[in-house]
Structures are given as C-alpha cells and as structure tokens.
Amino acid sequence: MLRRSAAVLAAAALLAACAADPGVRSGTANSGGPTAPVDGTTTSPATPTTGSGQPGTTVPPPTTVVPGAHDGTGDRLFPQLGFTGIDVQHYDVTIDYHPDQQSIDGAVVADITATTALTEFWLDSVGLDISQVTVDGAPVAFQTQRGELVITLPAPVSAGTSFTTEVTYSGRPNAAASAVGIPNGWFHSPGGSYVLNEPDGARTWMPCNDHPSDKASFTFHLGVPAGMAAVANGELVSHDTEAAGERWTWDQAEPTATYLILLLTGQYEIAESQSSSGVPILSVALTQDADLLARYNELTARQIDFFEQYFGPYPLARYGVALTDSFGGLAMETQGRSMFSSEDIGGRFDYGENLLLGHELAHQWFGDAVTPADWGDIWLNESFATYGEWMWLEEAGLGTVDDSARNALANRPPGATGTPSVGEMFGYNSYDGGAAVVHALRRTIGDDAFFTLLRRWIGENNGTSRTTADFIALAQQVAGQDLTAFFDTWLFATRPPSSFP
Numbered sequence: 001m002l003r004r005s006a007a008v009l010a011a012a013a014l015l016a017a018c019a020a021d022p023g024v025r026s027g028t029a030n031s032g033g034p035t036a037p038v039d040g041t042t043t044s045p046a047t048p049t050t051g052s053g054q055p056g057t058t059v060p061p062p063t064t065v066v067p068g069a070h071d072g073t074g075d076r077l078f079p080q081l082g083f084t085g086i087d088v089q090h091y092d093v094t095i096d097y098h099p100d101q102q103s104i105d106g107a108v109v110a111d112i113t114a115t116t117a118l119t120e121f122w123l124d125s126v127g128l129d130i131s132q133v134t135v136d137g138a139p140v141a142f143q144t145q146r147g148e149l150v151i152t153l154p155a156p157v158s159a160g161t162s163f164t165t166e167v168t169y170s171g172r173p174n175a176a177a178s179a180v181g182i183p184n185g186w187f188h189s190p191g192g193s194y195v196l197n198e199p200d201g202a203r204t205w206m207p208c209n210d211h212p213s214d215k216a217s218f219t220f221h222l223g224v225p226a227g228m229a230a231v232a233n234g235e236l237v238s239h240d241t242e243a244a245g246e247r248w249t250w251d252q253a254e255p256t257a258t259y260l261i262l263l264l265t266g267q268y269e270i271a272e273s274q275s276s277s278g279v280p281i282l283s284v285a286l287t288q289d290a291d292l293l294a295r296y297n298e299l300t301a302r303q304i305d306f307f308e309q310y311f312g313p314y315p316l317a318r319y320g321v322a323l324t325d326s327f328g329g330l331a332m333e334t335q336g337r338s339m340f341s342s343e344d345i346g347g348r349f350d351y352g353e354n355l356l357l358g359h360e361l362a363h364q365w366f367g368d369a370v371t372p373a374d375w376g377d378i379w380l381n382e383s384f385a386t387y388g389e390w391m392w393l394e395e396a397g398l399g400t401v402d403d404s405a406r407n408a409l410a411n412r413p414p415g416a417t418g419t420p421s422v423g424e425m426f427g428y429n430s431y432d433g434g435a436a437v438v439h440a441l442r443r444t445i446g447d448d449a450f451f452t453l454l455r456r457w458i459g460e461n462n463g464t465s466r467t468t469a470d471f472i473a474l475a476q477q478v479a480g481q482d483l484t485a486f487f488d489t490w491l492f493a494t495r496p497p498s499s500f501p
C-alpha cells in the first residue's frame with residue numbers, strides 16, 4: 001500500500017483514533033487484558049451428535065479446544081485478528097451489491113482444515129448480520145461477539161480434519177476507521193464501490209480468517225444491477241445476465257491473503273495485453289478512463305520486464321492495474337491487479353505515477369507472492385516495495401537509487417524498522433526508512449548475493465506467509481556470513497547508522 005500524503009497525517013492521528021474507536025484492536029489495547037469467555041462449550045467438549053459430523057466414527061476428544069487465548073492469532077500488532085486453529089483452503093464468495101441501498105447480501109463458503117483439535121472455530125466478522133451458518137451442509141449454532149463469529153462444530157474434530165462451512169449474511173458495510181486509524185472496508189463511490197482491506201477491512205464485508213498468515217484461493221460471484229460490472233482478483237470466468245441484474249464470476253487460484261482482495265463495482269471496461277515474457281495483463285478502468293488502459297498496459301509490460309531481471313520471474317499468474325474512483329493518494333497492491341485512484345493515475349506518466357506504479361508492481365513479489373506471517377513483519381512488504389519503486393524510478397530516469405537511499409537515511413525519524421508499533425506500521429520507517437535498511441543490506445553483502453537473496457526469497461517461498469526470521473536465515477545462508485550484527489544495527493535499532501556501509 002502507498003498513501004503518499006495521508007501517511008503522516010494518519011500516523012499523527014493514530015492514537016486518538018484508536019482510543020476513540022471501540023472496534024480498534026491494537027497491541028496496546030489488548031495485551032495483558034482479560035480475555036472474554038467464549039461460551040460454556042469451550043471447557044466441556046461437546047459429545048459427538050448424530051448431526052452432520054461423522055456418523056459411525058469415533059471422534060477422539062480434543063486435547064486443545066482453542067489454541068492459546070481465545071482471541072486471534074497473537075499477531076504482534078493485532079493479536080485478536082485471525083484464528084490459528086484453522087487453515088482456510090478456499091473461499092467461494094457470493095455477494096449481491098445493491099447500490100441504491102448501499103447494502104450487500106452475501107454467502108461465504110469456506111473449505112477449512114483444522115490445524116488443532118476443535119469443538120468450535122472463529123471467523124472475523126464485524127458489523128454483519130449473520131442469518132445462518134452450516135458445517136458440511138447442516139445448520140450449526142453460532143454467536144457473534146467483539147468482532148468474531150464463533151461457530152460451534154456439530155462434533156469435535158481432530159487436527160487435520162477438513163470441513164466446509166457456509167455463512168449467509170447481509171449488511172450495510174461502510175468504510176470506518178481501521179485498526180491503524182485510517183478508514184478501510186467497503187467504500188461506496190460515485191460510480192459504484194471498491195474495497196480497501198489492509199490490514200483488517202475484509203472482515204467488515206465478508207466473514208473470514210482475516211490474517212495474512214492464512215492465505216487461500218478465492219472464487220467471487222458478484223451480482224450487480226443491470227449495466228454495471230464487477231471486478232475481483234484473478235481470471236474472469238463468466239459474465240451472465242440474470243433477472244436481477246448481472247453476475248460476474250472471477251477466480252483467483254493462487255493463495256491470496258484477505259487484505260489483498262480486489263472488489264470493484266461500477267462502469268468498468270477491460271483491456272488485455274501481455275509482457276514480453278508472456279505474463280497476461282488484464283487491466284480495468286471506468287468508462288471515462290478506458291482509453292488510457294492501452295498505454296498503462298504498455299508501461300506495465302516494460303516494468304515487469306525490468307523487475308524480472310532483478311527479482312526473478314513474475315511470481316503470479318497475471319497482472320494489471322485497476323483505476324477506480326477512490327480518494328486520491330491511495331494505491332494498493334491488490335493481488336495480481338493493483339488498485340489506484342483515477343485521480344493519481346490519469347495519463348500524466350510523470351514521477352508520481354511512475355512511483356506509484358513501480359511500488360505496487362514490486363509488491364506482487366514482496367507481499368503478494370510472499371506475504372508477511374505477522375503484521376509486525378510489514379517491512380517485508382513496504383521496505384522492499386519502496387526499494388523496487390526506487391529501482392524503477394532510476395530505470396525511468398527519474399532519480400537514482402543511491403540518492404533515494406541517502407535522502408531516506410537522512411530523513412529517518414527514530415524507530416526500528418523491524419519492530420514497528422501499530423502507529424508506525426504505515427510510517428516512514430516501514431517505507432523509505434526501511435528501504436534504506438534494504439540498501440544497507442545490499443551494500444553489506446554485495447549486489448550478487450543481494451539479488452540472489454531476493455530471487456530465492458520469492459522462488460522458494462512463493463504462495464506462503466513468512467517471517468523476518470525466515471528472511472534473516474536465508475540472507476545469512478546466501479551471503480555465507482553471520483549477519484546478526486548487521487540486522488541488530490540496521491533493522492532492530494531505533495537509531496541505525498547515519499551512513500551506509
């Protein structure tokens with residue numbers, strides 16, 4: 001993500017916003033606090049019933065009902081997001097959008113594997129009216145509380161068990177302050193709608209395991225009024241006219257984090273192309289901007305060629321840009337098709353446009369293909385996307401990496417890139433300040449090892465969620481040296497050195 005002008009304001013307003021919003025989950029707000037009880041069933045595993053469980057089989061009693069505390073994954077910044085006891089394999093999402101009422105009707109079918117013994121599991125869900133939940137086709141008990149949808153399994157399951165749950169719901173989602181104080185969620189725009197999910201907005205329009213450690217494939221069946229289009233990640237597999245309007249089905253086969261979902265409605269047109277290496281490019285823009293798409297697809301193809309030289313083959317099935325009627329200053333690396341405001345990407349092809357386009361494309365390697373396993377590892381996204389942005393600006397003749405790095409290092413405020421607070425997550429030291437750390441690593445291990453490291457990081461981890469510790473281990477392996485002192489000095493120190501190695 002990149003919010004050029006908004007970042008500083010957002011960071012400054014953060015603490016007040018967090019305190020004012022009861023829905024905010026920050027490390028500070030939750031650490032050490034009492035954990036609310038779930039319900040009586042958590043300490044007394046339910047007896048297997050004759051429901052839809054596994055009739056005729058003996059289900060062993062779970063040794064652990066819910067992992068750890070009853071809240072979330074224990075993420076370093078947002079401990080209550082997500083649920084560690086499940087691994088969602090695939091989401092099949094049906095959403096009908098009613099722009100006149102600014103409302104949605106939805107059904108999410110999730111194919112889930114238990115990662116521990118469970119009698120219940122939790123999805124993240126905020127502000128949605130849940131009408132029914134089924135597991136393997138049979139209705140089950142559920143309750144909503146504190147941003148969670150607690151679903152009781154018809155019978156206890158052991159680790160490794162797979163089941164399918166369907167949540168039917170409706171709502172009037174409207175973007176609201178996120179955990180970092182900036183609005184996210186579902187935005188009603190002049191021409192339709194768009195979503196911005198990072199870090200915790202998906203749960204406001206779709207019950208899900210809303211944490212980057214659990215990536216899944218997706219199918220979206222999006223219903224809109226006649227004459228409208230709907231766009232999501234991935235491949236357009238069908239477009240049908242129905243009595244109630246139109247239905248657009250998109251399939252995203254690659255593992256994708258919930259914060260990287262693209263979902264647009266409006267008068268969109270599609271333009272397709274491909275890079276010289278054969279990467280399919282599918283871009284969308286509102287009708288009034290559609291004549292720009294061919295030129296952006298041409299620039300995108302050149303950018304893919306450039307980055308592939310350094311980061312390795314483009315790691316996903318396709319790419320493209322989505323120009324939407326969002327507020328300006330926002331760009332988001334939605335997987336396989338980055339989202340930009342038509343205010344920012346409007347045919348100028350200037351420094352700002354090259355910066356935004358380079359940044360979000362670089363994210364497809366750093367963040368989308370390989371995703372942080374914890375929001376505290378956000379530098380693995382933003383510092384590397386910013387470094388890619390600098391590399392593209394140099395290629396485009398708009399500034400050198402050395403100058404960008406020098407300026408960034410000189411402008412760093414105090415704060416460690418590797419251990420951000422909630423307020424610092426989208427702050428300077430995750431972006432330019434962190435890209436200076438990346439540059440210092442390049443200077444320390446040399447160009448050959450540095451770019452080998454980047455290519456192996458993507459090539460060996462594509463489709464997964466990884467940690468800073470994973471990155472450091474690979475860096476040391478590739479460089480053939482102990483880099484403890486380097487990372488302590490540059491990544492984890494509040495005040496890194498003032499000049500590069």
Ligand SMILES: [Zn+2]
Binds near residue numbers: 002333359363382
């Ligand atoms: Zn970014």
